[in-house]
Amino acid sequence: MQVNEKSTAILRENSKWIPGGVVSLNRKSDxxxxxxxxxxxxxxxxxxxxxxDYQAGFAASFLGHNxxxxxxxxxxxxxxxxxxxGAGPTLLEGEFAKLFCESVPNAESIQITTTGSExxxxxxxxxxxxxxxxxxxxxxxxxxxxxxxVACNVISQKADIGAYTSPxxxxxxxxxxxxxxxxxxLVHVVNFNDLESVRYVVEKYEVACILLEPxxxxxxxxxxxxxxxxxxxxxxDELGFLLIFDEVKTGFRHALGGYQSLCGVxxxxxxxxxxxxNGYPLGVIAGKKKYMDYFVDPDRKKRVMIAGxxxxxxxxxxxxxxxLKKLSSPEHQVYTHVERLGALLEAGYNEIxxxxxVPFYVARQGSAFCTYFMDHAPVNFHDIxxxxxxxxxxxxxxxxxxxxxxxxPAAIKQGSISFAHTEEDIHKTLEAxxxxxxxx
Numbered sequence: 057m058q059v060n061e062k063s064t065a066i067l068r069e070n071s072k073w074i075p076g077g078v079v080s081l082n083r084k085s086d087x088x089x090x091x092x093x094x095x096x097x098x099x100x101x102x103x104x105x106x107x108x109d110y111q112a113g114f115a116a117s118f119l120g121h122n123x124x125x126x127x128x129x130x131x132x133x134x135x136x137x138x139x140x141x142g143a144g145p146t147l148l149e150g151e152f153a154k155l156f157c158e159s160v161p162n163a164e165s166i167q168i169t170t171t172g173s174e175x176x177x178x179x180x181x182x183x184x185x186x187x188x189x190x191x192x193x194x195x196x197x198x199x200x201x202x203x204x205x206v207a208c209n210v211i212s213q214k215a216d217i218g219a220y221t222s223p224x225x226x227x228x229x230x231x232x233x234x235x236x237x238x239x240x241x242l243v244h245v246v247n248f249n250d251l252e253s254v255r256y257v258v259e260k261y262e263v264a265c266i267l268l269e270p271x272x273x274x275x276x277x278x279x280x281x282x283x284x285x286x287x288x289x290x291x292x293d294e295l296g297f298l299l300i301f302d303e304v305k306t307g308f309r310h311a312l313g314g315y316q317s318l319c320g321v322x323x324x325x326x327x328x329x330x331x332x333x334n335g336y337p338l339g340v341i342a343g344k345k346k347y348m349d350y351f352v353d354p355d356r357k358k359r360v361m362i363a364g365x366x367x368x369x370x371x372x373x374x375x376x377x378x379x380l381k382k383l384s385s386p387e388h389q390v391y392t393h394v395e396r397l398g399a400l401l402e403a404g405y406n407e408i409x410x411x412x413x414v415p416f417y418v419a420r421q422g423s424a425f426c427t428y429f430m431d432h433a434p435v436n437f438h439d440i441x442x443x444x445x446x447x448x449x450x451x452x453x454x455x456x457x458x459x460x461x462x463x464x465p466a467a468i469k470q471g472s473i474s475f476a477h478t479e480e481d482i483h484k485t486l487e488a489x490x491x492x493x494x495x496x
Contacts (some may be wrong), residue, residue, distance in 0.1 A: 060390065063090040070239050075084040081115075081318045090386035096476035099462065107462040108408030108481050108488075110471035114464075115273070115305050115424065117388070119382060120476025126334045138334075138370040148377065149368035155380050156332075156340065159312050162322045163342035167351060168368045170362035172304035172329030173201030175339035176267060178362055179325045180205055182341075183265035183298040184358050185350050193257055193266040195248050197228050197437030198329075199274035200267055200302050207231040209245045210274055211468070212437070213267040223249065223256035247436040248272050249280060249285040258295045265324075270315045273305040275324060275418035276426030277466040278434050285321040292324070298347070304329040304339070307474070310422045311391065312383055333376035338368075388477050391435040394423035397473050397482055401425060402484040412447065412493045423473040427452075448496070455495055459488035 067088050071077035077087040078084050093100040097120055099109045109121070121125060138148070149168060157163045169175045180192055192205060196217065200206035209217065209229045217226040226247075228240040231455060235490070242262065246253035254266060264407035270285060272278035301323040304316040308331040316323060332338055353359040383390050402420045409416040414432035428434060429445035449467035456463065461484075463471045 057438060060087045060089065060103070060466060063088055063169060066090045066102060070369060077294045079471060083442045087465065089455070089457075089462075093307040095365075096120040096122075097321055097474055097478070100308075105460070107457070107460050108477075108485055110461070110463040110473065110485075112474055113139045113335045114330065114383060114402055115470060116330040117335040118309050118423070118472075119379060120333045120474040121335070122336055122381070123379075123476070125351075125382050126336075126375050129374045130336075132372040133370050138367060138374075138478035140366070142365050146368060146370065150348050150463050151375050152368070152377050152380075154420065155377060156342065159308075159380055159384060160314050160317070160326070160342060162313075162316055162326065164345040165348040166340050166342040167348065167362055168373070169341065169362075169374075170337050170366050171201075172302075172327060172339045172371070173203060173206075174364070175304070175327035175329060175341045176206060176300075176302055177203045178341050178360070179300050179327050179343075180265060180267065181360050182226070182325060182347055183345075185358060186347055187262075187264045189201070189264040189297070191242050191257075191261040191263045192243060193244050193246060193268075195272065197246050197248060197272050197278065197440070198267075198269050198302070200226040200269075200304075201219050202232075204235045204239050205243055206267065207235065207242065208240070210456075212441075214238040214438075214441055216387045217245075219441075220247070220436075222250050223252040225257055226315055247438060248278055249284050249435045250438040251284065251291065254288065255295075258291065258297060263295070263297045263491050265300050266292070267300045267302055269302045269304075269306060269311075270319060271306050271320075271421055271424075273421075273424060273470050274432070275437055275440060276428060276470055277424055278436065278440075279353040279419070279421065280319070281411060283437060285319050289321050291436050299325065300326040301326045303327060305424075305470070306421075308380075308383055312380075332379060333372055335466060336372040336375035336378045340370045388475070391422070394475060394477075397477055397479065397491055398423050398425060400479065400482050401473065401485065404482070405489070408486060408493065409488050411490075414445065425471045425473070428468070444468065451496055452492060455489060455492040459491050461485055461492075 069076040090102040196209045199210045212229045216229045227246040245259045303314045307328040328340040350360045405418045417428045430443035433438045446467040453465045
């Protein structure tokens with residue numbers, strides 16, 4: 057399959073007006089492909105090539121691209137001539153909030169943002185207001201957005217963070233220039249699945265919160281070990297900081313109640329995005345009412361500001377309502393369907409990859425998956441850094457693209473099955489996988 061001719065030209069032309077040629081540099085890759093159309097599980101590039109898609113907007117399009125029910129809700133909102141006024145409440149935001157809180161048992165109230173990054177930004181603000189503390193803890197290998205507090209330590213190099221150590225913390229490995237040094241001093245990075253390091257940091261600093269994905273899904277699929285999330289809950293209660301789950305990627309993709317409903321651990325606050333509106337830009341901060349009410353505290357000095365003209369924009373809110381209704385519908389059985397496809401893909405991989413003759417491990421949670429070229433399930437980022445074959449992973453992903461299967465061409469990026477995928481898609485994916493590994 058020949059890709060990239062027209063896509064390369066588009067990138068070159070865009071670069072005249074946009075630094076890097078794309079408006080989110082996380083989208084830049086090799087090969088750079090300009091996709092022009094998506095329907096269900098398939099996407100088409102500007103050169104006319106069709107792909108079975110497992111990128112899905114970094115896991116956002118959980119129901120599939122241009123889901124007809126979601127699109128119908130958006131079109132109806134347009135036809136009703138609903139407007140963005142920037143004044144007063146709206147019917148749609150109230151309907152969505154009620155539906156959300158009914159879907160996520162641990163959500164007593166919510167606020168709505170336009171992106172997941174804004175949601176984590178506000179959650180940290182609430183934690184600092186509640187505790188009157190400034191320091192926060194984040195995970196090495198976690199991604200929680202673009203703002204100063206969290207734009208750090210995702211896919212780091214060992215030269216920048218050092219070898220594995222516990223208890224302890226890792227240097228702030230910024231994803232961006234322009235983060236003030238005194239600001240980064242308030243952010244403490246520890247490894248996932250390491251309770252001792254959390255206690256070490258909290259006993260050393262005045263910590264307002266720990267913010268983490270309950271499964272690390274920006275470095276593949278790294279699951280919590282038994283007792284880890286329960287241990288964080290106990291430490292938060294003991295030492296007086298807030299436990300915040302970043303469910304922007306785990307959220308509605310794994311269960312209607314979020315991953316928190318599967319693991320049985322109740323965070324103080326949670327953030328959501330991605331799958332909640334099936335790819336339309338919408339984020340959510342949810343949690344215990346006593347903390348969420350800091351947004352409306354009568355004491356101005358305690359009140360946490362939230363603003364955004366486009367928060368709960370009518371079209372995106374309509375998309376979110378339609379998405380939640382479909383996810384909760386007994387008729388569609390969304391979670392049963394994607395679990396069955398995920399299990400089918402995993403079983404196929406476990407038959408195919410031994411032929412490659414190298415260590416491998418297929419990590420999966422429901423519809424999300426990642427193949428590691430190492431001989432065990434990773435427990436933290438250092439484990440991946442020390443054992444995974446990054447070069448083989450990248451060559452494999454690029455070969456898959458040539459076979460008509462698109463997952464982001466960067467090592468350890470999560471793959472995402474959508475409700476629109478079929479058994480035929482999975483079988484074609486497995487056939488393409490055989491072809492890809494035979495050409496490595």
